[in-house]
């Protein structure tokens with residue numbers, strides 16, 4: 239047991255057993271969702287692995303608001319395990335077509351406040367365990383209020399207007415195939431904005447992957 243474990247012990251968010259954010263017993267109770275193809279939008283398909291409800295919604299909330307950055311590794315492992323178990327052919331397809339993981343960025347203001355961007359950490363960890371490259375291609379150009387606290391869908395859509403630009407470092411050499419990474423996809427407005435700007439820059443195939451949706 240590390241000093242950190244002694245100071246901040248981890249309990250299962252579902253049954254409160256000591257040890258992990260989700261104990262093995264509760265983790266196996268999670269049922270994965272299926273791929274949603276969206277050919278008439280900028281996005282080709284979306285895979286949200288699990289329903290956005292407790293205990294996963296508690297885990298994501300903790301990650302977003304309580305500065306628990308070590309739970310990003312746990313979330314990445316959950317995503318990886320589910321992909322290997324339930325979507326092995328999709329994972330092989332992504333690997334063979336050299337899909338690049340692109341995290342949804344935070345605005346610099348929010349990142350400074352929080353100290354890290356959880357989707358960037360998840361992307362980096364996933365890149366290693368899934369053997370897919372990752373690049374920070376997107377920049378958040380406009381400050382948007384926290385998505386989770388907004389109940390009004392219209393307000394959300396308005397809020398995301400022109401939210402992203404392409405990182406000028408990578409603009410001349412964008413990958414052909416991209417998987418946008420977010421921890422949770424609710425209305426899909428953020429992903430839609432991100433995929434629109436990528437498609438406008440001749441990215442061929444765009445997927446979205448999230449832990450929950």
Ligand SMILES: [Zn+2]
Nearest residue numbers: 250253261264
């Ligand atoms: Zn449990």
